[in-house]
Amino acid sequence: MTDQAKAPVESTIDKVNKTLARRYRAEKRFRLYGMLSIGFGLLALVVLFTDIISKGKGAFLQSYIQLEVTYDSDVLGVYDVNDEDQMALANFEGVVKQALRNRFPEVSSRKDKKELYQLASLGAAFELRKQLTADPQLLGKTETLWLLADDDIDTYYKTIGGEEFIGATSDKQRAWTKSLVDADEIELKFNINFFTRGDSREPELAGIWGAAKGSFFTLLITLVLSFPIGVAAAIYLEEFAPKNKWTDLIEVNINNLAAVPSIIFGLLGLAVFINFFHTPRSTPIVAGLVLTLMTLPTIIISSRAAIKAVPPSIRQAAMGMGASPMQVVLHHVLPLAMPGMLTGSIIGMAQALGESAPLLMIGLVAFVVDVPGAINDPATVLPVQIYLWADSPERAFVEKTSAAIMVLLAFLIAMNTLAVFLRKRLERRW
Amino acid sequence: MTSIATEQAGEMLISKTERTESQVVRDIEHGETVGEPLMEDAKMSVRNTDVFYGDKQAIFGVDLDIGKNQVIAMIGPSGCGKSTFLRCLNRMNDTVEGCRVSGELTLDGSDIYSKKMDVVALRARIGMVFQKPNPFPKSIYDNVAYGPRLHGLASRRGELDEIVENSLRRASLWDEVKDRLHSPGTGLSGGQQQRLCIARAIAVSPEVILMDEPCSALDPIATARIEELIAELRENYTIAIVTHSMQQAARVSQRTAYFHLGHLVEVNDTEKVFTSPEHELTEAYITGRFG
Ligand SMILES: Nc1ncnc2c1ncn2[C@@H]1O[C@H](COP(=O)(O)OP(=O)(O)OP(=O)(O)O)[C@@H](O)[C@H]1O
Ligand SMILES: [Mg+2]
Numbered sequence: 206m207t208d209q210a211k212a213p214v215e216s217t218i219d220k221v222n223k224t225l226a227r228r229y230r231a232e233k234r235f236r237l238y239g240m241l242s243i244g245f246g247l248l249a250l251v252v253l254f255t256d257i258i259s260k261g262k263g264a265f266l267q268s269y270i271q272l273e274v275t276y277d278s279d280v281l282g283v284y285d286v287n288d289e290d291q292m293a294l295a296n297f298e299g300v301v302k303q304a305l306r307n308r309f310p311e312v313s314s315r316k317d318k319k320e321l322y323q324l325a326s327l328g329a330a331f332e333l334r335k336q337l338t339a340d341p342q343l344l345g346k347t348e349t350l351w352l353l354a355d356d357d358i359d360t361y362y363k364t365i366g367g368e369e370f371i372g373a374t375s376d377k378q379r380a381w382t383k384s385l386v387d388a389d390e391i392e393l394k395f396n397i398n399f400f401t402r403g404d405s406r407e408p409e410l411a412g413i414w415g416a417a418k419g420s421f422f423t424l425l426i427t428l429v430l431s432f433p434i435g436v437a438a439a440i441y442l443e444e445f446a447p448k449n450k451w452t453d454l455i456e457v458n459i460n461n462l463a464a465v466p467s468i469i470f471g472l473l474g475l476a477v478f479i480n481f482f483h484t485p486r487s488t489p490i491v492a493g494l495v496l497t498l499m500t501l502p503t504i505i506i507s508s509r510a511a512i513k514a515v516p517p518s519i520r521q522a523a524m525g526m527g528a529s530p531m532q533v534v535l536h537h538v539l540p541l542a543m544p545g546m547l548t549g550s551i552i553g554m555a556q557a558l559g560e561s562a563p564l565l566m567i568g569l570v571a572f573v574v575d576v577p578g579a580i581n582d583p584a585t586v587l588p589v590q591i592y593l594w595a596d597s598p599e600r601a602f603v604e605k606t607s608a609a610i611m612v613l614l615a616f617l618i619a620m621n622t623l624a625v626f627l628r629k630r631l632e633r634r635w
Numbered sequence: 636m637t638s639i640a641t642e643q644a645g646e647m648l649i650s651k652t653e654r655t656e657s658q659v660v661r662d663i664e665h666g667e668t669v670g671e672p673l674m675e676d677a678k679m680s681v682r683n684t685d686v687f688y689g690d691k692q693a694i695f696g697v698d699l700d701i702g703k704n705q706v707i708a709m710i711g712p713s714g715c716g717k718s719t720f721l722r723c724l725n726r727m728n729d730t731v732e733g734c735r736v737s738g739e740l741t742l743d744g745s746d747i748y749s750k751k752m753d754v755v756a757l758r759a760r761i762g763m764v765f766q767k768p769n770p771f772p773k774s775i776y777d778n779v780a781y782g783p784r785l786h787g788l789a790s791r792r793g794e795l796d797e798i799v800e801n802s803l804r805r806a807s808l809w810d811e812v813k814d815r816l817h818s819p820g821t822g823l824s825g826g827q828q829q830r831l832c833i834a835r836a837i838a839v840s841p842e843v844i845l846m847d848e849p850c851s852a853l854d855p856i857a858t859a860r861i862e863e864l865i866a867e868l869r870e871n872y873t874i875a876i877v878t879h880s881m882q883q884a885a886r887v888s889q890r891t892a893y894f895h896l897g898h899l900v901e902v903n904d905t906e907k908v909f910t911s912p913e914h915e916l917t918e919a920y921i922t923g924r925f926g
Binding site for chain 1: 727730732756758762763767772832835
């Protein structure tokens, strides 16, 4: 007894306390690592967003010039607004030119006039046509209107006061612009064209709506095809297929497909859908088919994982009550697996929304001015539109590119938010 | 060297008073079931039944009758095949990958495993309560109403309400849940959940109820309530219960079947099994020498 009392015995709790300090340190360190990586991720995101937003915010505003416009019957060649032939041939550009000449009466030489006419966009003439068609009373009258400026003028105007970008503008054009600025006759207005029009060679007329609708139709087809097919395949593989080497082989292949570079799906689509089935090229339908092939593996894999996560005790309970295998799936497995399936599908859809490589193969890269009205109209999609604009030489397309990226990101954020919302909403505990 | 020597010595020592376990096991592989496995006027009868998991045999030639409005308890060491045998009775083994059942199993004289027997209808007649409470992640009401809806037992809403209330009452759960029928069944306590599962099973008025260790996840009070419940249910149903608790078997059952390594060793009236077992393996098990 006394011997033991003298010896400095370490009790278990002392030993534990010693290791405890080390454990706390390790825990702290680990938490720090985690916070650092999240911080790094957030930083990258902030840099990306600020870059895109600072570059792209200009695209939401567009320069307009104030001009006194006279709807002159002689210049237009229109004497009766209801006469369609006359309206079709009407020279609205002449009216714009006349207005510009009236605003700058000192311009006389032919060459200078040509430069002067470049201040206004083609869109100005479109606008006048719209106004006159809407209100035939305007014929012969004079109105003060804000008309769309050319993209070079727009770019120059936006950079006045900073590092001036002169681009393709001439000295005279810049002087005229300055005089408009001094007279408060040039102004930035909300760029409605960007949200309502299709693509255009003229940056000030180019809009995202055509590509957005193209993306919408494409995703609609992808969703309508890949969700039911993917879920059905997952249910069959998980619940009904016998477990043998064939199903193993299928499983391996599905996992492989998920990792195949997307451009390969584009080549496949070109060979199968366009060359063999003669699906119309450059349309949402063929894009949707190709993206269906691409998203199917993702949906199947995530759906299978969701089905696997349904506790077997629920299945047993249902079977014990006399439910048939199909009823077990419909009554219990599907409702419980649905949040996971939906999340996986939406993530697959978001991938499909951002995909451009396979679509380049099947003609979605074509220059399409018209906004598509149906799934078999020629169209382009958001990421391809971004690629096209990024590739255009006009300086004004730089901000359009960034703005289009913002629109795409907004869509992605909306979809991912929906995924989180649906999961929260449908998730049930058991 | 030394350890083997002592083991051998020990074995010799035992063998003087009684035979070794391995000898007994060799014995039962050829032996018949002792006691009274068969009876007149049985609700279910099982003849010469083997069960295989792949190549591995789990049940060896079992003959057993299950009497009407009786509780039969199945006891035996872990892994001896009690659950496997129970699952044969309502064909739940069909759902187990690689499981094969052979032999003749009948319910009221009709073959359970014949092609003509519909599994859905069979399971409506033979309900099952599992070891772990497994209510559906639905409301209490929907849990109990699931079976009647599935089999179309109620034509009107009121009728369904009645079935649900009756089942919950008989499972002695009604008073506890009558104010929250539409809250989730998974929100109940473990014992309440198990009673809910019993209510769910009896809602389709089965003729036989199979229970696989229904009280293993429950505290003594909840266990006592379920035992009371089994005693009441016996008046209307035939019950087969697997249990690890010998006291429980003694309390709730009229007959007891003892399984050992896939063989049915002994079947007798419960009182007889627990007071004067015929087979030495049964005796060894109930006196706690192995298991
Ligand atoms: N799905 C299965 N696949 C393969 N073998 C199985 C399967 N289920 C059970 N077995 C085997 O069959 C034998 C009997 O198992 P069973 O579950 O019926 O035992 P038990 O008596 O219920 O045991 P416990 O008291 O532990 O529940 C065991 O050897 C077990 O390993
Ligand atoms: Mg068991």
